[in-house]
Amino acid sequence: MKKLAISLFSLLLLSGCKEKKESAEEVPSTVETNVRDVVEENRDPVNTEENTKSFNIENLPVSDKDLGDFPFFSFPEGLTSTNKPVQKKIDMLYFPIDGVMTPLEGKVWKTYVSVKDNSExxxxxxxxxxxxxxxxKVGGVKIFDGEITYEEYERYHDDAEYLGEDGSIGYMGQKIKVYAIHRADGGNIFIQFCGDSAAGNLNVLQQEPFKQTISIIKSDKILKDLEEKGKVVLYVNFDLDKATLQPNGKQAVDEIAKALKDNNQLKIDIQGYTDNSGSDEHNQKLSENRASTVLNTLTSLGIDKSRLSSKGFGSQNPVADNSTEEGRAKNRRVELIKK
Structure with missing residues (x-):
């Protein structure tokens, strides 16, 4: 009888432990995630796990508020820019999106923010x-709130040449908040800010495509320079940080093909160059891939591959100042060398 009582007691104890374990598993733990801080009425619950994997600004509500002129937001009362803000009509800036430092291109404004009066x-x-x-209040949505990891900083920081400029954001230890404003005209706005016990950092970027101010050289000019000078410098547009030709870049390659067809004895070496926005290794690979893209496009247009070769030289031999966007645009070039 005593053994039976002990057995029953043990069975009840195990059953109770099992119920407690199952109950504990039913209660979700609280975990900080970098999900969009969006609250909308009459909307289905957001799948946060799915959202944090692939941010798409097209999924955010469109803001039609009148924001005024760039950079859109004044300083709060009593605060001001510590130094003259860094403002560029076109540049690349990294934002932590889904925890990944992501390069965005557009109009850029950056500054340190501090108190106007030191007595405050x-x-x-x-x-x-x-x-x-x-x-x-103007329709901005928080898309990140946290710090970047050591691994992520190590991965990207060599490519962010601007780090060190006033107001720069993207260092380890910075608690960064990022907001996005979806605009109907495509000029989407990204704002990131952070701070410490002494001052703040504020960055604003409005997306807009780079407008090439260097015209496409026509086939007759290409042919003349190759025959007389043995070299021609071209500006072939690729997608940002990729070896994919933009439409006007394809037009430039079409002109090269026409020149080579006009002189079917001409052989050329295609040499790719980048600006210095990135590590040497990255720029070398990018320049090689872009030169290869030009070569492959020419063969697809009927140019015999035996007449072509390609090389990449990264950011070597700049022809302009890399500290300005205009200079960097000139350094991103393709040179054709007569063989």
């Missing part, structure tokens, strides 16, 4: 709260 105390909460409220 700096409040990080006031700085953050002011911009979060202002951006949210």
């Amino acid at each position: 105390e700096w409040s990080l909460h006031y700085f953050i709260k002011s911009y979060e409220d202002a951006i949210s």
